[in-house]
Amino acid sequence: MKKIIFSLLLAVPASAMAVPFMPELPKKKQEAVQNTIKDLRPAPEKRLFRSEAIEKQIVDLKEKLTAIDPKLYWMFVNCFPNTLDTTVWYSNESGDDDTFVITGDIEAMWLRDSAAQVWPYLRYVNQDEPLRHLIRGVIRRQFACILIDPYANAFNIGPTGGEWQTDETEMKKELHERKYEIDSLCYPLRLAYAYWQKTGDSSIFDETWLKVVRATLDVFRDQQNWNGYKTNYHFRRETRAYHDTRSNAGYGHPGKACGLIASAFRPSDDSTIFPYLIPSNFFAVSVLRKAATILRQVNNEKVMASECEQMANQVDAALKEYAIVEHPKYGPVYAFEVDGYGSSLLMDDSNAPSLLSLPYLSDVAIDDPIYQNTRRFIWSEDNPYFFKGKAGEGIGGPHCGLDKPWPMSLVMKAFTTNDRAEKEWCVQQILKTDGGTGFMHESFNKDDATDFTRSWFAWANTIFGELIVDMYAESK
Secondary structure (H helix, E strand, O other), X not given: OHHHHHHHHOOOOHHHOOOXXXXXXXXXXXXXXXXXXXXXXXXXXXXXXXXXHHHHHHHHOHHHHHHHOHHHHHHHHHHOOHHHXXXXXXXXXXXXXXXXXXXXXXXXXXXXXXXXXXXXXHHXXXXXXXXXXXXXXXXXXXXXXXXXXXOOOEEOOOOOOOOOOOOEOOOOXXXXXXXXXXXXXXXXXXXXXXXXXXXXXXXXXXXXHXXXXXXXXXXXXXXXXXXXXXXXOOXXXXXXXXXXXXXXXXXXXXXXXXXXXXXXXXXOOOEOOOOEEHHHHHHHHHHHHHHHHHHHHHHOOHHHHHHHHHHHHHHHHHHHHHOEEEEOOOEEEEXXXXXXXXXXXXXXXXXXXXXXXXXXXXXXXXXXXXXXXXXXXXXXXXXXXXEEOOOOEEEOEXXXXXXXXXXXXXXXXXXOOOOHHHHHHHXXXXXXXXXXXXXOXXXXXXXXXXXXXXXXXXXXXXXXXXXXXXXHOOOO
């Protein structure tokens, strides 16, 4: 197995990862957008991957989106293919599909981001065979990465080392960063299940897959703290940012064993305050049940399937007991983090999984009354990380700091409502907060959208495209 993994990680040479040409973005604040404005995609010869199905979708939506708002179509053209245009390196030189995906302006592959970046393209895989192979390659690469280190969140293209090799944890040269996050293991399972459901291709569920599920179960069981909060994972970093390291010699705030799974870090890559991150535990329940389905139907692995189901049921029961907090204004709401001792943190972070994203990423229904209470709370000034200003509003987090809402929260707000007017309001907010660039960003200043972080953030770009397709395409 080690030889297979090594060959996968070297299938795409590091020398091939020259960042494609990115055109200079408009500098002026909220420039007027004309129907004839030139898109900001790299020149065709500079694009890393071409999907005929995606190109057709872009053409098919031109008339409809332009009629609504020329800027809407302009941003859709720029954003929806951004992952394919600028962040994917595909190879089959190893004899198997292998796709390395960077986040954009960071040349490393996050398990979370890479899964989320290609997710919007799943609906087209039966129309576009090269695209199917590309996504299959992402799954194969993710499996290989997990077997290198299931506690790591981000990986290099090979054993190249990097800027975080001095972190006080069990670093390897293949790792870009080793921040343990529940969702890093959940996203690949979600992607693999959805790929299988869409294509019927079960070839990805081989011995490597079984080892990935075993590694996932072992990590989750370790992080349930049954043997005490000093688990197999610790992390410290020399930094001035409190959210970039962990207390208690790298083990973090203690968590009482209660059935929930601890997460050292949030999807924002910020450290948790209390170890049991509630949105990620909901996500884990969902993907463990999906994994059980695959194990039974494809692998005939009844014992491991039962392990997945038992853990899912255990976490689900613990969520019902520990995740719900009575708010004086909103009634019962889901906490963001808890410690099992009775402490809870009421807030939301914009990166997904978040409380806002529960119906999008987990099995929580949109009309779940506790979710609706939570939704009202987190999209209000009672949430310490909700920001509203002259430029726009949304949920932020410590990662970018105060007064910096994330456009992704607006996308997630649109995905988690059945109210068409609310969806369209979210889209208009997004169009207002691009800072005149024609792209999504990590965050923007609530009073000045030209003050933003990350000009090249492929996940945000692509998920915006997913929303537009979901809202306006003729077929799903």
